[in-house]
Amino acid sequence: MSAATLSAPVRRSLPRPRGLLWTVLRLHRTALWIWLAFVAATAGLLLWLLGPGADATQHKLDTFGYAGVLDDAYSAKTLLAFTSGTYNDLFYDPATMINIASFAIALFAGGPLIARELESGTARLAWTQSVSPARWLAAKLVVPASFIVLGMTLLVVLYRQLWSAHSNLLIAGIGPRSIYFAIGPSTVAAPLLGLAIGALAAVALRRTLPALAVAGFGYFLVYAFLGNHWPFQGRHQQPEVSSRSHAITSSGARIADPGCYDSQACLAKHDIVRFTREYLPSPDYWPRQLLETGVLLALTALLVTAAFAVLRRRGTTT
Secondary structure (H helix, E strand, C coil), X not given: CCHHHHHXXXXXXXXXXXXXXHHHHHHCHHHHHHHHHHHHHHHHHHHHHHCHHHHHHHHHHHHHCHHHHHHHHXXXXXXXXXXXXXXXXXXXXXXXHHHHHHHHHHHHHHXXXXXXXXXXXXXXXXXXXXXXXXXXXXXHHHHHHHHHHHHHHHHHHHHHHHHHHXXXXXXCCHHHHHHHHHCCHHHHHHHHHHHHHHHHHHHHHCCHHHHHHHHHXXXXXXXXXXXXXXXXXXXXXXXXXXXXXXXXXXCCCEECCCCCCCCHHHHHHCCEEEEEEEECCCCCHHHHHHHHHHHHHHHHHHHHHHHHHHHHHHCCCC
C-alpha cells in the first residue's frame, strides 16, 4: 500500500435518513419546502407583530388610552370594512393562515401524499419490496405529522407571546375572545386531524381527485361543527374576555380613564401621562383547551385506525 493511500483522508458523510423515511422525504420534498416556507413566513409575521409592527398602535394607546386604539382602527376603516393594513387586522392574519394550512394538509394527505401513489401503482411496487402496507402507511403519516407538530408548536408559542405582549391593542369584542381560546394545543391537533381525514379518504377511494375532494369537504364539515359546539370556539358561546384599563398620572397614581379621547387639554387637566390596558386571563381557558385538544386527538386516532383497517382489509387489491 502506497504512502499516498495511507495519508488519504477518510470521507465522512453527514448522517441522513435512510430507507422508507428517506424515500418519503425525497418524494414529497416540494411539499416539505412549501411547509417550511409557510412556517417561516407565518413566524416572521408574528415576530414583526411582536416587535416593530406594534409600535405605532402602542404609542396611541400610551397617549390616548383605548380611544387611541379605536382611532387607529377607525382611521383605516377597520370596523367599517374588511381591510388588512391595521394592527388589529394583522393580528388575526396568522390564525387565518394556520386555518388555511390545516385545510391544505387534509387536501395534501388525501391527494398527493397517499391516493396518488395508490392510484399510480407506486405503493404496490413498494409493497413487493419487503415493505408491508401498514409500514408504508405509517411512514406516510409519521413523517408529515412530525413536521406538522414541530412547525405548529413554534407558531403557537409565538402567538401566545404575541397575545401576552400586545393583546391590549385589539378592539374589544368577539375577535379577542375567539383568538384567545383558539390559540393553544388544539391548534397543533387540528392539522393532525386534517392529515387523518385525508389519509382515510385516500385509502378508501384510492383515486387522487375523489380523495382530495372528499378530504377537503370532510375537513370543512368537521371545522364547521367544531366552530359551533362547546368546548370548541363558537361565535356566541361565551362572553367577551374581560379587560382592565387605567390612566397613569405624573405621580404614578392609577385612575379611571376619564375619556379624554384625543384632547390634550383634558389629558393635562387630569395630569395623565400614559395609559395601560390588558385582557384578563380566563379561568376556563385551559379546561377548554385541554378538552378540545383531547377530542381532536381522539378523532385523529379513530380515523387513523380506520385508515389502517381499510388498508388491511383491501390489502394490495386495486
